[in-house]
Structure formats: C-alpha cells, structure tokens
Amino acid sequence: MTRKTDVLIIGAGQAGLAMSHCLTGQGIEHVVLDRGAVGQRWRAERWASLHLLTPNWMTRLPGWQYRGPDPEGFMHKDEVVGMLNRYSRSFAAPIREFSAVESLCRTTDGFRVTTQAETWIARSVVVATGACDRPAVPAFAGGVARDITQVTPGDYVHPGQLEQGGVLVVGASATGIQLAEEIHLSGRPVTLAAGAHARLPRRYRGRDVLDWLDRCGVLSEARNPSVPNHRALTQPSLQLIGSTPARDLDLMTLARLGITITGRVDGIGGNTVRISDSLPADMLAAEDRRIRTLARIDDHIHSTGATAPVSADAAPLTMPVSASLRAIDLRAAGIRTILWATGYRRSYPWLQLPVFDPSGEILQSGGITPCPGLYTLGLPFMRRRNSTFIDGVGQDAIEITTEIARHLDITCRAVA
Template identity: 35%
Template sequence: MKTHYIPVVIVGGSQAGLAASYCLQQRGIEHIVFERNTVANAWRDMRWNTFCLVTPNWQCTLPGFSYTEEYGGSDPDGFMLRDEIISYIEAYRAYFNPPLHEHTPVHSVTSHEAGFEVLAGDQRYLAADVIVATGAYHLPKLPGLSADLPTHVLQLHSSTYKDPAQLPPGDVLVVGSGQSGCQIAEDLHLAGRRVHLALGSAPRAPRRHRGRDVTAWLVDMGHYDITVDDHPQGEAVRHKTNHYMTGRDGGRDIDLRRFALEGMQLHGRLQAVTEDQIEFDDTMLANLDAADASAERIKQEIDKWIAANDIHAPDAEPWFACHQPEGGNSCISLGFDEPQNLAAVIWATGFTSDYPWLEVAAFDEKQQIDHWRGGSRQVDGLWVLGLPWMVTWGSGRFSGVGRDAQYVATRISERNHQPQASSL
C-alpha cells in the first residue's frame, strides 16, 4: 500500500467539509477531502421530499459563497427546498473545485509520529491535522418500545420517510415533536392522512413578529453570536432541542392546536406498547402550553429590543389558543381490523453520533468529541466542524459553519503548515 503525505485530511464532503476546504485553499494549505458517498448525501438521502430550511436563504453564507451574491439566489427571504439545498452545495463545490474524493470511505484514523495515519479507500495517508466534518447525525435513534410493535405496523425513522404515498392506508403515528416530527406530521396532515403526534418537550418559535421574520430580529439582537462559553446553559445547550417552525410555503408557524382542531390527534409521551394498544402519558397539555409559552417569550424579548432601540415596527397581532385539546392519558388501538387501524409509526426521535473509524482518545464520557471551538482538548491536530452549537447556534447550519471553518483554518495555519507538493 502506497503512503501519501498530506498536511491536512478532511473527513466529510458536505457543507462543513467544503467550507473547511475553501478556507484552507485560501491559505495555500494542501489538503484532501474524503466523502464516503457523494456531496450533500445526507440532504439527498435522509430528508423527505417537501423538506425545506427553517432559516431564510439569506443566512446561507458559506465561505466565499453567499446565497445572494456568488450563488445568485433570487429568493433571499424564502426557504430553500431539499433539492435546492443540494444544488446550492453542488454549486459551491463547482465554485472553487476542492480536492474532493467521493465514494472514498475513511476506514481508520490513528495516531502516528507524523500526526495521524489515515486509511481511506485503498490508500494510506500521513497527515499533521485531521478535520472531522461528518456532522452529528449518524445512526437513527429508536426507543426500545419499537421492538414491541406488531409486524403489521410499518416503522420508519424520520431519516427514511419520503412522502405520504410511501405509507400504507390507515392512521400514522409520529413520535417526537421537534422540528422533524412536527414538519412530518404537517406533511401527512396536509395530505389528508389521519395523524397522531406524540409530543415531547420541544419548544416552539414564531415565524414572524412585528412585520419581520423572527430570524431577522434575532440577528439584530445578537442572538446568533452568543457562544457556548457565554450561554447561560453552557455546554448543556448543545443537547437542547431546537424550536419547531417551518419554512414551508414561504414560512409560517406550526400551530399544533390548529392541527388538532382540524383532526390531528395529539398525545403525551409514549409510555408503553401492549398487545392491544399504544399508551401515552398525560403530559400533552403541559408540553403544548410550554411550547406556546416559549414562542411568546421570544416575542416579548423582541418587543423589549424594539422599545429599547426606539424602532418603529407594526403592532403585534395578539396570539390566542384556537383550541384546547382534551388532556389526560390516551392510547391508540393496535387492532388490525379496527376501522381506523394504525398503519405506520414514524420515529422522529433523533440520532446518535458514531465514529468507529476515529481510533484516538478524543472522546468525553458521552462518547462525543471533546473540543473547544472545534479544536480537540485531548488530541493535538484533531479538529471538528459542523456540530450543533459547536461554538454558536449556527455552527451546525449554513449561517455559522463558515465562521467556525475560518477559525479552524487559521489555527491550522498557525501550526506552520507550508504549501508543498505531494504524491497525490
């Protein structure tokens, strides 16, 4: 096996890996990017057909390639659909032509006197620095109760759901009320399916307030510049559930009360699966109230900002609860011959991180890469990009990954990398 010497190896070829590549290229640092599948693979294969961004397109600011300027996007206040997101990332690749090797899995990264030994594809590489840019969403997370469901009920994780036609006739249960769960429940509801939604403690955010998208207000308020170090919750914020809203059809609130008024069945947390039924606890109303209270708090903070800065803005339209669904414990019958039988369950229950190829002592007690601002606390020369709340709220999104990539590239440059020829 031939050995190649390369200053920096980047693992992962989506927006985080490409952002890192661009920043290194600008500094004249030789590197290589390995992608197990193809560019933007997770966007292509792990999102449903009507998926769209929940942040406006103008927040898409990959290094050297903003949505409005270099990309030439014509709808800055809109929300890119899945296929448009893929096109944006593919256009970024074409914009600067990174040294990207697709369909080249990284089998192992181990310590070496040169820094790291990387086995990728059928080749061996020695590198001084390695950037892990594979994101945080690797393995679908399913609760143990999923094993107790009868075989006639189709089970899908949110990463494999595509559209309502994929499911057999009958009722559909969506478990999880974070962004994916609420948006998939909406997708099914708008298609005329009878939907059950098991609510967790995910908060809700308003889409617009006082004449502007809430995102624009929060940018002005400096919300997206708050770092983990300055956040009241500290590093615990990395595990906080995102607020749910949608960019669908130009962007709007997701009002679960209205969905319930229109026939969607809301439940508390999944509690048990018996031979005859699925049982839920009585937390539905409390979770619904807490989500709505979260949205109201965001509006109140914006109102304070408007008043403090003497900004002229339209008056707010008062929010009211359009419906109060019945609370208490609830259940769904599992009888196959019931008039409204349960046909499918979609688990919007998140992911776990998985780095079986990263064979260095870089992990904390939760088996997450232990880092500060993307630099490993334990392994010199190991870096990470694209994780949620890596530095700020935008670290795992188009709005912040570029800033993080610039920082990491600068730190790598300070380690005295010099442009050099290689055997690649």
C-alpha cells in the same frame, strides 16, 4: 497507495466545504473525503418536499451568499445540493467523493486515515460529518409488534411509501410537525406524540422571526461553557416550516387540522403505546420560551429604534382534547406505521481514538478535542446557537482554521 496532506476533512456537506474554503484561503494543503457525493445527506436522507427553515438570504457560507431573486423564500433540498456543488467548484475544493473512511488512528506522523481505495497520512483532521448522522430511535422501539412498520426521517421520502392506515409520529420538533402535517394531508389519520419543543411564529413584527433573531444576536450567541454536551446535543429544533407564503405550524395548528396530539411516548409493548402525562407541562414551557424570545426581540426593536409594526396577539394557548390520553392500542386505532422523528445521534465506528464520552459522542470544547490536531465542526451549539446552520457554520470554520494553523505552526492571514 499512501498519500500525505496537512489536513483531512471528513464530510463534504456545508461544514466540510466551509472548512475547505477557509483552509484554501490560508493556503493550507488539505483534502475533503466523503462517503458519497457533495451534500450526500441532502441528496439521499431527506424527504422529497423538504425546504430549509432559514430564508434564502440567510444561506451564507465563507466567500458566498445567496443573491437570487427570492431572498425571502426557502430553498428546496435539491437546490441546496446544487448550491453546495457550485460553492465547491467556486474555489476548486479538493474533494474525493465516494471515499468512505474505514478507520482513523494516531501515528507518529499525525493521523492515518484509511478508505477502501487509499490511505492518507495527515497532520490534522476535521470531523465534519454533521449533526444528523443516525436517527435516535429509542431502545423500546424493539418492543413494537412485528406487524407495525417503523420508519425514520432518513427512510421517509413521501406519504405514498407508507402502509395504508394510521400513522403515529413520535417527536414534535420541526421534522415531526412537518411530516405529521404532510402525512395527514395525504389522507392518513395521524397521531403526534409531542415532547419538549420550541414554538415560534414564522413572522413577527413585519419580518421573518429568524431575521429578528439574527439582528439581535440570538443566533450567533456564544455557547455558555457550563452547558454540558448532552444538553447542547439534544435541544429541540424550532417548530417552523419553510413555505411560501410564510405560515405558522405548531401543535395547535395541527390539532385544528384534525391530528391527534398526545404527550411523549414512555414505552411500547406489542401494540400498546404508553403515553406520558407531560404534554401540558411541555406546552406551557414552550409558551414561556416563546414569550421570552419575542420579548427579547421587542427589547432589540426598542433599543435600536427599528421601524417595526406591532404584531397581532397570538392565539391563546389551548390544550388538545387528547392531552389526557395515557395509552394507545395501535391495532384498535388502526395505526400501521410509527415514524420516529426523535432526533439524531452521532456515530463514529471508524474513529479509533480515546475521544468519546459515555454516550459515544466526541469529547470536544468548541470543536477542539482532547487529541491534539483532531477537531469537529457542525455539531449542535458547538460554539454558537447557529453552529449547525448553513449560516452559522462558517464562523466556526474560520475559528477552527486558526486552531489548525496554530497546531501546524502556520501564521494565519487576517480574514475579512
């Protein structure tokens, strides 16, 4: 059966639902398709203990914001699923769950989108499948000895599923440091291979650090058009953890727990892991980033006259004793598992349009692709620093709605 609509949104996570709310507010006919249920990745591709990195009060979407009893807490991933379901019901989002897209191509009428059950013709399409699509496992992972188990954050649920023995966690952004700590506390020896990262305190001068970054405009800062896509898509997430009580988590914290910290992995052959000498430079760069970010917060406090206590000085940066390690023999070290916390890449095997760069990412500028009527939403730093945040995707959706209305030759109503 072939159906028609003005706009098709692919993905029913926070990005797709924010887009649906904005189109609903403008009276623009649309349908949301998802390969699974609402918030599918939160349901099926996140580890059991995960909490948001943003405090609850920052959980804001168009027409909705957190008003619960714990604004400074951090929502568990299952609570996020419940929130997204309530949000979608609040404006009767036209969602078709378990409707995986099999192909998307151009037609004289706009776009043809085919699922297993039906075909849609739409004048415009928004790809809102998110930033965390496929784990970005390096090609040299194929050289790992066969008796070593390899997992990604999409596979990992809890430490009990891992082989007995040591674990090498590769990657030191928010995911890597959280999983390294959790696995270590389960009693398994952990080695963390760290590359570029961004270290910040959880709280600073009496507030959550993201509260200050929100107040001084860092999170909503517009992307510099000169920043190439590949840099925007590979920026490391902040080394933070959402926990109550709030606490810091960084490489020095993990080293004090007894986790072995090394530089980034350069390659693997069988049981031998080659380690870069980059750790000191990466830690110094992260420290410089931290100092500059906190100085910006201090300038904001000074310029606005905000009341804020002076924070205690941070512990001095110390290099882990294992920083000089250049190779690991996995068998000799008792390491039985490698967990690749090396970020994500996007994959669109169903998108049959010439809109890709050489790495397979969709060519877009602020969500506008070279193909008229085709848009993206929810990609890293797409329009702003917080374009992938639940709290940031809404403003991008509002602006993409204006672009869609222009494409459809519809006049948009003013949005509060």
